[in-house]
Amino acid sequence: MTAIPFPAPPADSAEVVALRAEFRTFLDEQLKDRTPRQRSDNWYGYDRGFSRAMGQAGYLGMTWPKQYGGHERSAFERAVIVEECLAAGAPVGAHWIADRQSGPSILKFGTEAQKQAFLPRIAAGELSFGIGMSEPDSGSDLAATRTKAVKDGDVYRVTGTKVWTSFAHEADYVILFCRTSGTPADRHMGTSQLLIDLKNTPGLTIKPIIDLAGQHHFNEMHFEDAVVPADMLLGEEGQGWDQVMSELAFERSGPERFLSSIELMVQLIEVLKGRDSDAAQITVGRVTARLAVLRRLSRSVAGMLQEHQNANLQAAIVKDVGALFEQALPDIARELIDAEPDPRAAGAYASVLANIVHNSPSWSLRGGTREILRGIIARGLGTR
Amino acid sequence: MLAEMITRLFERSLDDAAQAAAREGQWLPALWTEVEEMGLPLALLTEDQGGFGLSFAEAGEALRLLGSHAMPLPVAETMAANQLFAAAGLALAEGPAGIARADDLTLSNGRLTGTVARVAWGEQLDCLALAVGDTLCRVPRAGWTIAAAGTSANFHPRPTLAIDWTVDAEAALPWCPLASGATVRAFQIAGALEAALDMTLSHTATRVQFGKPLQKNQVVQHELAKLAGELACATAAADLAGEALARHDVLGVAAGTLRAREAATAGAAIATQMHGAIGFTREHRLHLYTTALWAWRDEFGGQVSWAKLLGSAALAAGGPGYWPMVTGL
Numbered sequence: 001m002t003a004i005p006f007p008a009p010p011a012d013s014a015e016v017v018a019l020r021a022e023f024r025t026f027l028d029e030q031l032k033d034r035t036p037r038q039r040s041d042n043w044y045g046y047d048r049g050f051s052r053a054m055g056q057a058g059y060l061g062m063t064w065p066k067q068y069g070g071h072e073r074s075a076f077e078r079a080v081i082v083e084e085c086l087a088a089g090a091p092v093g094a095h096w097i098a099d100r101q102s103g104p105s106i107l108k109f110g111t112e113a114q115k116q117a118f119l120p121r122i123a124a125g126e127l128s129f130g131i132g133m134s135e136p137d138s139g140s141d142l143a144a145t146r147t148k149a150v151k152d153g154d155v156y157r158v159t160g161t162k163v164w165t166s167f168a169h170e171a172d173y174v175i176l177f178c179r180t181s182g183t184p185a186d187r188h189m190g191t192s193q194l195l196i197d198l199k200n201t202p203g204l205t206i207k208p209i210i211d212l213a214g215q216h217h218f219n220e221m222h223f224e225d226a227v228v229p230a231d232m233l234l235g236e237e238g239q240g241w242d243q244v245m246s247e248l249a250f251e252r253s254g255p256e257r258f259l260s261s262i263e264l265m266v267q268l269i270e271v272l273k274g275r276d277s278d279a280a281q282i283t284v285g286r287v288t289a290r291l292a293v294l295r296r297l298s299r300s301v302a303g304m305l306q307e308h309q310n311a312n313l314q315a316a317i318v319k320d321v322g323a324l325f326e327q328a329l330p331d332i333a334r335e336l337i338d339a340e341p342d343p344r345a346a347g348a349y350a351s352v353l354a355n356i357v358h359n360s361p362s363w364s365l366r367g368g369t370r371e372i373l374r375g376i377i378a379r380g381l382g383t384r
Numbered sequence: 385m386l387a388e389m390i391t392r393l394f395e396r397s398l399d400d401a402a403q404a405a406a407r408e409g410q411w412l413p414a415l416w417t418e419v420e421e422m423g424l425p426l427a428l429l430t431e432d433q434g435g436f437g438l439s440f441a442e443a444g445e446a447l448r449l450l451g452s453h454a455m456p457l458p459v460a461e462t463m464a465a466n467q468l469f470a471a472a473g474l475a476l477a478e479g480p481a482g483i484a485r486a487d488d489l490t491l492s493n494g495r496l497t498g499t500v501a502r503v504a505w506g507e508q509l510d511c512l513a514l515a516v517g518d519t520l521c522r523v524p525r526a527g528w529t530i531a532a533a534g535t536s537a538n539f540h541p542r543p544t545l546a547i548d549w550t551v552d553a554e555a556a557l558p559w560c561p562l563a564s565g566a567t568v569r570a571f572q573i574a575g576a577l578e579a580a581l582d583m584t585l586s587h588t589a590t591r592v593q594f595g596k597p598l599q600k601n602q603v604v605q606h607e608l609a610k611l612a613g614e615l616a617c618a619t620a621a622a623d624l625a626g627e628a629l630a631r632h633d634v635l636g637v638a639a640g641t642l643r644a645r646e647a648a649t650a651g652a653a654i655a656t657q658m659h660g661a662i663g664f665t666r667e668h669r670l671h672l673y674t675t676a677l678w679a680w681r682d683e684f685g686g687q688v689s690w691a692k693l694l695g696s697a698a699l700a701a702g703g704p705g706y707w708p709m710v711t712g713l
Contacts, residue, residue, distance in 0.1 A: 004612060006620055008441065008627075020711070087707040262707070270703035276696065282688055285695030289621070289642035292713040296620045314616075321613045377612055378605035381585060 004380070006314060009299035010076065020080050026057060027088045036348035039089020040263035040355045043256045044217055046093035046167055048128070054092075055125025060099050064107055069120030075306035079255070079299060086259040093167060098122040098129035100254065101247045102175055105193075109235030109243055114195065118173075132174035132196065132221065133244065134164045140372045143187040143241065147178040147223065149194055154230045156180075156194060158203070158223040164366075168206050168219035171198055177244050180237050191240030195232040202227050213343065213358035245312070251367050253301035253315035258294040258322035260363055261329040264356045265291075267349050268333045280336055287332060290325050294318070313380035316373040323364040330357050386427070386438065387445045393418055394453040403672060406456035407539040411508045416457055416480060425462040425477065433470040444626055447568055448619075451575025451680075454672040456540055458482060458504045460572055464564040465513040472555035474522045479510030483561035483684075489547065491516045496523065496549050502534050502542040502683075514547070515561050522553035536683075538675035559629070563637045565684030567629045570622035570644035573680050576673045577615045577647060580655040583670050584611060587659050604658065611654045618647035628713070636713045638694040645687050648677040 012020075030053055031039070038045060054060050062078035064070025082100075085092050103122045106114055121127040138144035147160025158178065165174060174196050182190035198206065203226030209218035235243045265287065272280045297318050304311040330353060341354035364370040378384060397415050406412060419425070427446050429435025438446070450460050458480050465481035482503045489498035496516065503512065507530055512523045527549030534542035585608065588599040598604050621643035628636020652674040656663045663670045681687065701709040 004616055006616055008623055011627075024708075083711075084707075087710075266703040266706055269699055269701075269706055272699055273702065276699045278688075278692065281695035281699060282691040283695065284698045285638065285691030285693065286642055286646070288694050288698045288710060288713075289639040289691075290617075290646070291710055292636075292639040293617050293621045293624060293643040295710065296624050297616060300620065317609075317613050317616050320609065321617060371606070374606040374609035375602070377609035381581075381608055381612055383585070383589070383599045383605050383608060 004313060004317070006297055006300040007303055009296065009303050012076075016077060016080055019077055020084065023059065023081055023084050024088075026059075027084060027090060031088055031090055034089065034091075036089075036263060036267055037351040037355060038091070039266075040261075040352040041091065042086060042089055042260050042263065043096055044093050044166065044359075045089070045091030046170060047091035048094045048125075050091050051094035051125035051128070053125070054095060055123060060095055060125050061103060061119065061123030064103065064119060064123065068107065068115050069123035071123075075302045076299070079302045083255040083259065083295070086255050087262055089263050094128045094170070095122070095125050097131055097166075097171075098127060098173075101131075101250045102129040102173070104250060105175060105234065105243065105247050106195075108246065109193075109239075111231070113231065114234070118195070127173065128167065128171040130165045130168045130171040130174040130198070130219075132162050132165060132176040134162065136161055136163055138184075139164075140369050142177070142244070143191075144184045145177055145179055145191060146184055147176065149176075149178045149180050149192065149228070151180070151230065156228045156230060156233070158194070158196075158226040158228055160223050162221040162223075163209065163218070165206075165219045165221050166217050168198060168221050169208065169216070173197060174221070175234060177240055180240075188241035190238055191244075192237045193234040193240045193243055194228050195234055196228060197232075211358075211362075213355070248312070248315070248368065250305065252319040252373075253298055253305070253311065255295065255298050257298070257319045257363075257367075258291065258325050261326045261356045261360060264329050264333055264352050267352045268337065271337055271339075271349050283332060283336060287329070294322050294325055297321070313377060316368070316376040316380070319367060320370060320373045320377065323370060326363055327360045330360060386436070386442060387449060389422060390424070390446060390449045391453075393422060394449065394455070398453055398455065400669070403454065403456060409535075409539075409541050411505070412457060419457065419459055420479075424459055425466055425481075428463045428467040429470050434476070435470075440623075440626060440630070444571055444623060447571030448575035448578065448622070451572030451577075451676070452579040454538075454576065454579070454676050455572075456538075458509070460568040461504055461565070464561070464568050465511070468513045468520060468558060468561060468564060469522060471558035472520045474520065474553050474555055477510050480505060480508055481511050481513060482506065482509050483513045483565050485515035485561050489514070489516045491519065491521070491551065494551055496521060496527070496547055496551050498547055499531055500528075500545045500547060502536075503545055504536070505541050506530065506543040506545050507541065512545075513561055515557050518557050519554050520557040520561075521549075521551050523547060523549050523551070537679035538672070540679075559632045560634060562685045563629055563634050566641035566690065567622070567625040567637055569680045569683055570618070570625045570641050573644045573648045573677060574615070574618040574622045576676050576680070577611075577618050577651045580651060580670065580673045580677075581608075581611050581615050583673070584608065584655045584658045587662075591660070598658070607654050607658055611651055611658075614647040614651040614654070618644045618651070621647065624713070633713075635694055635697055635709075638690045639713045641685075642687065642690050642694065645681040645690075648681040652677040 061070040062073045149156040149158045176194045180192040207220045342350040343354040345351040426435045431437035462481045486500040514521045528545040531546035532544040621640045625640025
């Protein structure tokens with residue numbers, strides 16, 4: 001039988017239960033002035049003050065060694081923090097990428113000096129990262145990367161363009177996926193990763209890409225003979241592909257893959273209060289069932305990653321099914337409530353609906369398009 | 385180990401002829417005897433209760449295998465009935481058993497009367513674990529006659545029973561039989577989807593059209609990926625329901641059964657479509673699974689009832705209470 005194992009996540013320990021309660025109190029206090037519309041920004045809300053408060057309270061770098069500012073807690077304890085943040089609509093953007101994937105990559109592949117330089121500052125909520133993977137001619141086809149880094153003494157000289165870099169205009173660093181030898185025809189070979197200081201790299205210019213809602217999250221980063229110290233190479237030269245793939249399982253299986261539109265569900269339930277028809281009960285019941293099962297699948301992958309198992313197939317399934325769910329919510333809401341989406345409305349429901357309608361198309365594009373994910377799943381089933 | 389024994393037994397004894405006979409409503413006494421000899425009816429009992437004390441994962445695997453072999457006999461129902469009897473301190477079934485909760489039953493002065501609709505293999509059962517309000521009654525075969533015939537979507541008997549019995553074995557209801565039934569069906573659905581994915585992978589690998597196996601087409605690969613996603617959801621949903629049942633949490637059971645039912649719908653549709661016309665025939669074994677999925681997704685409480693139960697609880701929790709409710713499922 002072609003079973004795809006999703007091991008049962010362990011029951012919440014007393015520590016996990018206590019952590020969840022303690023963290024909910026922390027969030028209530030931190031987010032008391034945050035409006036529904038702001039909460040609906042979900043993981044692309046960006047607030048350095050909130051990230052510093054998270055760091056000071058010990059909620060970042062949860063699983064990392066204490067010597068690097070971490071807290072040596074389990075993947076499940078970290079998962080509690082992450083899902084509670086998303087469910088509450090906390091503005092996690094300033095630490096999101098660093099805590100989720102850049103930090104773990106530095107911990108896994110970085111030099112001792114890099115670990116000491118970066119990890120404690122990430123765990124303190126002071127250092128913000130973006131992702132430096134996609135290019136104008138290589139979005140889904142990451143191996144077609146053209147951005148080139150040429151070693152020149154004790155520096156790399158970088159030339160090329162990266163796009164869709166969320167918060168490059170705010171963040172401090174990106175991990176750049178680039179080519180250190182050969183040509184795009186060599187595909188996975190000859191690629192490397194470099195730590196790029198966004199605030200202090202001569203030859204780097206950052207330009208906004210405004211999305212369809214008029215919001216500035218994305219950027220284009222253009223490197224023109226930009227100078228990067230050679231000791232900012234992450235891991236081994238030429239091993240960039242394997243390193244970047246190990247980042248992706250962390251990127252694809254988390255609760256952000258099905259909780260992006262959760263604020264709409266919260267507001268929908270508020271609007272339905274006192275007039276819950278049979279249709280409302282049935283629909284909300286079915287949505288809740290899907291959500292509960294997605295959460296279990298995601299927690300299962302967290303367990304596999306904790307055990308250092310390869311979960312690339314499972315992570316692709318979570319993201320594919322999760323994106324369908326979070327993208328379906330606006331239409332599910334529209335079948336229950338007559339309301340026009342209004343991006344500038346004062347009322348909670350219309351403004352949240354507008355924000356979700358505008359942003360939901362990106363959820364099956366970022367972190368691997370739906371089509372790429374289904375290809376990965378099909379390969380995992382042995383079809384190619 | 386139990387899984388291997390079950391697989392060997394079913395591969396040996398549950399052939400196409402047996403399936404065809406069951407579709408005609410014929411009981412399979414030899415197969416039932418083998419199922420009993422293996423101890424399957426006791427698989428959900430703890431060691432104290434006389435079971436094997438299987439782990440949660442092992443018990444779930446046994447239930448999934450009933451689905452992945454399209455077991456036509458009420459083995460899952462008997463497992464669930466014995467689990468209820470044992471929890472209530474009543475005698476175990478001495479043969480195949482059913483579980484039910486019915487609304488039009490009256491228990492007065494010890495006499496139980498009324499009807500119970502659509503009980504799997506109702507004519508063949510040894511006894512019934514029947515919920516009447518907050519009471520669990522153990523009703524033996526002498527306690528009912530067949531009031532009306534009925535047939536499941538996979539062509540197995542689902543008669544309506546006319547109950548008339550002076551109850552001599554009753555206890556406080558440990559939990560709702562519908563929750564048990566919905567949970568075992570969720571595992572069976574996961575098993576049937578596993579079989580359907582296997583068949584679909586095998587069919588699309590060997591069936592050549594336009595000079596290449598179907599599976600080499602990207603559009604086919606994407607459908608297979610969606611089917612694998614539904615299987616993953618059904619498996620997780622069954623596990624979720626099973627864990628919820630163990631702590632008597634009916635909302636968790638509702639969440640698990642609802643998502644498993646959705647997976648049954650979506651998965652059966654993809655598997656059938658990917659098989660082309662042959663998947664619509666009795667010639668190919670796929671129909672054993674698709675028709676079972678179409679039967680199981682509506683049994684032990686309908687989708688509407690379960691969704692209203694979970695949805696009204698979510699609405700009652702309110703916006704701020706919604707997420708804490710979800711994390712409790």
